[in-house]
Amino acid sequence: MVKPIEPEFQQALNELTTSLQPFLAANPEYQKALDIVQVPERILQFRVVWEDDQGRPQVNNGFRVQYNSALGPYKGGLRLHPSVNLSILKFLGFEQTFKNALTGLNMGGGKGGSDFDPKGKSDSEIRRFCTSFMMELFRHIGKDTDVPAGDIGTGGREIGFLFGAYKKLRNEFVGMLTGKGLHWGGSFIRPEATGYGVIYYVEHMIAHSCPEFSLTKPETLVAISGSGNVAQFTALKVIELGATVLSLSDSKGSLIAEKGYTKEFVEEIGKLKLAGGSLESLADTPGYTYHAGQRPWVLLPKVHIALPGATQNEVSKDEAEALVAAGARIVAEGSNMGCTEEAVDVFEASRKSGPNGVWYAPGKASNCGGVAVSGLEMAQNSQRLAWSTEEVDAKLKKIMTECFNTCLVAGSKWSGEDVSGGVMPSLLSGANVAGFIKVADAMREQGDWW
Template identity: 80%
Template sequence: MVQPHEPEFEQALTELSVSLKPFLEANPEYKKAFEIVQIPERIVQFRVVWEDDQGRPQVNRGFRVQYNSALGPYKGGLRLHPSVNLSILKFLGFEQTFKNALTGLNMGGGKGGSDFDPKGKSDNEIRRFCVSFMAELAKHIGKDTDVPAGDIGTGAREIGYLFGAYRRQRGEWVGVLTGKGATWGGSFIRPEATGYGLIYYVEHMIAKAHPHLSLTKPSTKVAISGSGNVAQYTALKVIELGGTVLSLSDSKGSLLIAGKGEKGGFSKADVEKVMDLKLKGGSLESLAQDSRFEYVAGQRPWTLLPKVDIALPCATQNEVSGEEAEALIKAGTRIVAEGSNMGCTMEAIEVFENSRKKGGPDSVWYAPGKASNCGGVAVSGLEMAQNSQRLVWSSEDVDAKLKNIMTDCYKICLDAGSKWSGEGDKSAQGVLPSLLSGANVAGFIKVADAMKAHGDWW
């Protein structure tokens, strides 16, 4: 089923199959469900022709992978980036299916996007692209069938253009996209949700495994990659709680506080500068003109910092290599949780999981993105609920619901990891359950059971 030109999807499938091995050996009847769930229910691929500011036609490829609807309407973002291809979108949709299951909300899994690059484009060019993209996508989505959202390259501006194009084309106002503006159907806390949810999940990991690393302490040093929405709000939440943020990064390099963490970390004002810069399409390198910062071109932060307690990859897939994982362990890292999807390579995950299996106070505990970053899609689900009721919940209400969802997700992963990691109960030896196994097995069981109830396998 896996094509040789789909490396990202193959990686995601291999990770799941390894985690599921003990469960499938004990429950062989689920092997057929695993075979079936690998195949998307539908893949839509289309061309997008739009006009640039010089009046010339430009063309891009558009996609929507509708992976699994057993638990609800397809739900997942639209990525606009030159790297977008079917392998990446299949991996993202596959992961999204199980991530959405872990939220406890009624959402299936999907993903879409285009190889269009918003960087360097004018507002009018982006608007014309979005209108053309939605002209085809609108035929395949709906509030009860498929509800896309934002992702890399698709922020509030793009969601606005896409929603407007859908509304004009279909002549109806429905909650067919999430991530909308707060004054026209969006939810409070949605921009913050992935980053905030990541920290809420990590707080549970800290409480169980390393309580001395409380994020209320300035001595707790947190390395973050990325500088987009997820990284920004992850950093702001750490700073709000009292921890020290050591790094941010972009595709060109890493931004550190001069002294590499020895002179404190990023302030709220620093992160707000980054937010403003990224809104304008700028590079972090321009901030290095300030002597407080140090910019290291061509490198991610993981090998640059002498001391890291918590590492939070928040940029894109495969952004932590095996070598970088080893460097993090040498720097004293005890918790790694993904804000990005499949942020760690298989080699990096093996390094972290081997450390966990050794047990003891120096072991590393790793959380996969399908669990630790599910807060974003969870609040998207809450946005769908608000749209259906024509209500707007307060920031406090949404934040409280987000915290509860992340708590439940953590407990589900912990319980399933304790039962199905294939290692037995080693808690007496100080070995923590595998959150990787727990997330994969728990998410799979929920989707597979719904599919069986619907007659999708027997």
């Protein structure tokens, strides 16, 4: 079997294409829209030369994939990680296009970044990299053109350096980046938004399929992967509501809690991660067991809700089967395309088996809260005002509710399945079809296909 040249992008395209088959059978004219929407409007690739602390020049690849602007300015994060390549950024930009459509806000889709690794670098090295990166990127972005944000490796420090470089280059103070500091244009609960949004989406899934596993009950067991921004705030919201968080993880291994994580311990992990530390350093903490080189999915004998929150393809077929065997009822992605194609097949087969199967939510739906609050930050910047935490949180809850309902209705109508007898509609099909229709209709009205 020949491996695809761009495996991550091809996986995302295959998922969308498969979900769309019942819709395209009834509406064959939309095939042309699918042919066109899968091609990015523009791909930018450039070299980034920066100086390390020894005065030596270093070079990295810089990218921005401006995927689709039918619904608004390109919107999507900048990822700084050694794994970054065009396949990953194309898949992320493609997913972002439909994810942004599901928020109901006027945002197109894009993604960018570099194979630069901020880990182990000094603040001065990161600042010099960000300045050099922005010296090329600034000519291609703007508040009404393309509004990047943070992502893996790009936190508040990096956004600050990038914003400062743009401001000097353009001599203007505008909202051309989101994830900014609160006192210079950022939004309340932006750091929390993706994690909180996942939980707001999951609460609707629970209410529709398994209310006995409410997140207000300590006996509801929740497995989370990752220990970065998304995973931390997902865990903190679960703990706040009252359920039990069993796991967090990082690239080196998993830390399993015998009786559940506490708010204080998650906050300590947040400080550890901000300082570049690893969960491995917590291996001897009483009440917690560290498993080197393993993800949490096969380590837990009993799980009700699984929330992948680390990176793409972090749940394999075997791990999906382990979650089904452990009694999982809901799997919702906090990460983008967190489950492999084979894992998704396992979950979808479980869903179709009956009312006690696994209900799976793809990241383009369940984790859209982060970009939704980025969109709200853009709106606040345009009006030169700041909404309160309560206002932003209420708007986020409303967006996640509407996103869930949109996916539920579209999944019921276009999955091509019989959803009687307690079988839940496919949220995978619903998210893909609903997001696609919205983007495709806008493209047609703008003359991109006919």
